[in-house]
Amino acid sequence: MPSKPKLPNPLNIKTSKLPKPPLPPALKRTPKPVETGDDVTLGQAAAGGGTSVVAWIDERTAGSGFLRGFMFRKVPKGTNWWYTLGSATMFAFVSQAVTGIFLAMFYDPNPTQAYESMRHVNNEVFLGEFVHGMHKWGATVMTVLLFVHMARTFVFGAYKYPRELNWVVGVILLMMTMVMGFTGYLLPFDQRSFWATVVGVNLNGTGPIVGPYLADFLRGGSEFGATTLSRFYAVHMMLVPGIIGALIGAHLYLVAKLGTSAPPWMKPKDVAGDEKQI
Amino acid sequence: MDARQKEKYLREYSAMKAAGKPFFPYAVGKDGLMACIVMIVIILMSLFLGAELGPKADPTTTSYVPRPEWYFFFLFEVLRVIKPPDLVFVATLGIPNIALGLLVLLPFYDRGPERRPERRPVAMIAMLLTIVAMTYLTLLGAFAGSPITIDEEVPAKYQYGKEVAANSGCLGCHKFGENGNDGPGPNLSEIGARLPKQAIERTLDNPTPPMPSFKSMPPEQKKALVEFLGQLR
Numbered sequence: 001m002p003s004k005p006k007l008p009n010p011l012n013i014k015t016s017k018l019p020k021p022p023l024p025p026a027l028k029r030t031p032k033p034v035e036t037g038d039d040v041t042l043g044q045a046a047a048g049g050g051t052s053v054v055a056w057i058d059e060r061t062a063g064s065g066f067l068r069g070f071m072f073r074k075v076p077k078g079t080n081w082w083y084t085l086g087s088a089t090m091f092a093f094v095s096q097a098v099t100g101i102f103l104a105m106f107y108d109p110n111p112t113q114a115y116e117s118m119r120h121v122n123n124e125v126f127l128g129e130f131v132h133g134m135h136k137w138g139a140t141v142m143t144v145l146l147f148v149h150m151a152r153t154f155v156f157g158a159y160k161y162p163r164e165l166n167w168v169v170g171v172i173l174l175m176m177t178m179v180m181g182f183t184g185y186l187l188p189f190d191q192r193s194f195w196a197t198v199v200g201v202n203l204n205g206t207g208p209i210v211g212p213y214l215a216d217f218l219r220g221g222s223e224f225g226a227t228t229l230s231r232f233y234a235v236h237m238m239l240v241p242g243i244i245g246a247l248i249g250a251h252l253y254l255v256a257k258l259g260t261s262a263p264p265w266m267k268p269k270d271v272a273g274d275e276k277q278i
Numbered sequence: 279m280d281a282r283q284k285e286k287y288l289r290e291y292s293a294m295k296a297a298g299k300p301f302f303p304y305a306v307g308k309d310g311l312m313a314c315i316v317m318i319v320i321i322l323m324s325l326f327l328g329a330e331l332g333p334k335a336d337p338t339t340t341s342y343v344p345r346p347e348w349y350f351f352f353l354f355e356v357l358r359v360i361k362p363p364d365l366v367f368v369a370t371l372g373i374p375n376i377a378l379g380l381l382v383l384l385p386f387y388d389r390g391p392e393r394r395p396e397r398r399p400v401a402m403i404a405m406l407l408t409i410v411a412m413t414y415l416t417l418l419g420a421f422a423g424s425p426i427t428i429d430e431e432v433p434a435k436y437q438y439g440k441e442v443a444a445n446s447g448c449l450g451c452h453k454f455g456e457n458g459n460d461g462p463g464p465n466l467s468e469i470g471a472r473l474p475k476q477a478i479e480r481t482l483d484n485p486t487p488p489m490p491s492f493k494s495m496p497p498e499q500k501k502a503l504v505e506f507l508g509q510l511r
């Protein structure tokens with residue numbers, strides 16, 4: 001059989017430079033080449049189907065190169081449980097997004113209906129109060145994880161060169177998460193959330209120069225009314241989640257690009273001569 | 279860090295990274311386990327703490343003490359510490375924004391090469407103080423109850439006004455005799471001696487923030503409330 005032509009590589013990725021998957025030797029075999037040509041039986045074509053589809057996509061996106069670079073990059077020795085807090089925060093955010101979508105299916109951002117729609121969720125919808133509760137307490141969990149993650153990066157000096165920008169992105173994420181808490185609190189429209197938000201908006205209004213404009217923007221006018229609620233709703237479920245999603249993307253890009261910091265007490269010599277474990 | 283220190287850091291880091299383990303499956307495994315724990319905690323909190331609604335929002339009565347989400351308590355408590363009305367904006371915007379600025383700019387003023395916490399005493403002490411202050415303020419906020427009674431004896435004709443005051447959330451920010459919170463609003467135990475009734479009514483309609491406006495309170499309630507406040511001296 002004549003040797004197969006090399007696969008085209010339109011995106012010009014140098015696979016030899018990419019990290020290798022950490023497989024045990026038994027699994028480290030090159031996949032059999034896919035049978036092509038006119039005399040291929042149906043069975044052979046089906047067997048190669050998965051590989052062909054992956055190869056087709058990969059030829060056009062070079063996605064496997066990205067995935068290999070991302071998934072099999074090394075994390076420094078000594079990486080411990082404290083390093084899971086960032087991804088845990090992200091997981092809590094995903095949980096908020098999913099439960100939030102379900103709540104949005106029932107929620108009505110109208111001052112006369114909002115409270116009733118949440119009552120309906122709590123009392124009649126299947127698993128309604130459960131999902132509502134997950135969203136409500138998920139917010140608390142996310143905030144706590146966020147603060148602990150921030151404390152971790154602070155104690156480990158992970159905000160220092162070259163990761164300064166990732167710290168800045170993180171602080172913006174912190175602010176956006178607080179905005180989510182503030183806008184979300186009004187939505188059930190019970191007495192507590194209503195009056196807390198009135199006071200909160202008034203607080204913004206005390207600021208010099210921009211304060212009154214900010215308060216008017218939040219209220220959607222000079223009085224607290226129907227537009228206020230729909231405005232909070234739009235900010236809470238579209239604007240800020242979009243910003244947070246994009247910022248998490250930037251945050252993770254920087255994490256992957258720069259690598260996660262090693263614990264500050266690790267030194268290269270510990271690494272070379274193995275073993276001062278922490 | 280100067281160029282030499284940067285170069286040294288990057289060199290040492292790449293050595294430590296090269297000696298590390300692949301992200302998948304080692305770090306991913308830990309992250310995944312942590313995600314499961316997070317999920318379980320959220321589910322348990324939802325099951326045991328629920329998501330009850332309070333009474334429906336009613337713009338005409340503040341029978342509820344305004345209480346924000348717990349992670350805003352510390353901001354609200356700053357208000358109690360700084361009371362003079364001219365300085366309210368210092369508490370509401372000044373302090374939080376300065377704190378935020380210090381936080382964002384941290385990597386730009388703390389540029390030393392040292393990363394070990396035990397050798398960064400200033401940074402660690404600053405962090406501990408911040409944590410203690412925020413925890414203290416948050417706890418203060420958590421235990422500042424939602425009082426709805428005023429014990430002070432008043433003549434029968436002011437009784438209704440006293441109930442309106444007790445049920446309208448004033449106690450969340452004001453003190454009447456022994457009841458209520460001392461701040462962010464001034465003590466009202468002797469307000470009648472300080473302000474005439476018309477001025478009190480004007481304050482209720484057009485207060486200085488953060489006090490909410492009570493313009494939409496039903497007139498007979500407001501009248502009783504003003505009468506009650508006016509005789510406090």
Ligand code: HEM
Pocket residue numbers: 082083084085086087088089090091093146149150153156158159163166167168169170171173174177248251252255259260261262
């Ligand atoms: C929605 C919020 C956030 C998400 C989803 C998130 C996610 C992550 C993830 C997954 C990592 C990888 C390493 C690790 O988990 O420790 C990371 C690293 C980092 N994060 Fe965050 N983060 C968030 C908020 C913040 C905040 C508020 C700050 C600080 C103000 C921050 C600063 C950093 C820094 C400096 C690193 C680099 C740490 C290192 O290389 O060791 N992040 N973040």
